[in-house]
Amino acid sequence: MKAQENLDIGQVAKRSGLPASTLRYYEEKGLIRAIGRHGLRRVFSAGVVDQLALITLGRNAGFSLDEIGGMFAARPLMEIDRAALRTKADELEVKIKQLSAVRDGLRHAADCKAPSHLECPTFRRFMQLATKRNKARKGPRRTA
Known part of the structure; x- marks a missing residue:
């Protein structure tokens, strides 16, 4: 040996x-x-x-x-936490969906025939979704 x-x-x-x-x-x-x-x-x-x-x-x-x-x-070196792997795979799945939506929006904006992006209903929906995501990240607003 x-x-x-x-x-x-x-x-x-x-x-x-x-x-x-x-x-x-x-x-x-x-x-x-x-x-x-x-x-x-x-x-x-x-x-x-x-x-x-x-x-x-x-x-x-x-x-x-x-x-x-x-x-x-x-745990021993070669024994990987399978639950952590599943959790990370789920997180990546969400991120992939988000990035796919961004990719689709960019492609639409690049190919859109509207004279201005602001005149395109599809582009405006992408803008609204972006605003909703911003609000969701911040959580409820606090008033003074």
């Missing part, structure tokens, strides 16, 4: 595609841990490359580093 190799920070950076500065930051945040030093260079177990891939996937999915760190702290 082959012993697991240790990698210095430069090797980890090369294998993960992340700059050494990001690796140091992730170590500061407690997301990864060096197992020692070789001279002035941090040394990591080879498993850190998989851990960094999980962090990258989490970031791409929209998880914050604190959320990712919480998942790592709460």
Whole structure:
């Protein structure tokens, strides 16, 4: 059985595609841990490359580093919180619908034959929806 190799920070950076500065930051945040030093260079177990891939996937999915760190702290490395994944997938679904509506509005505005966008009933509906979303984000207004 082959012993697991240790990698210095430069090797980890090369294998993960992340700059050494990001690796140091992730170590500061407690997301990864060096197992020692070789001279002035941090040394990591080879498993850190998989851990960094999980962090990258989490970031791409929209998880914050604190959320990712919480998942790592709460369970073994390769056991990901499935409930958190479902919640994030639901959030992304809502965001996709919102972005799709914005995309459709932009395309309509670009192709609209009305002399002015303000004369286009469809564009005016997009404007009204945007105003409703602003009001919904702010919640009820307080009066003095």
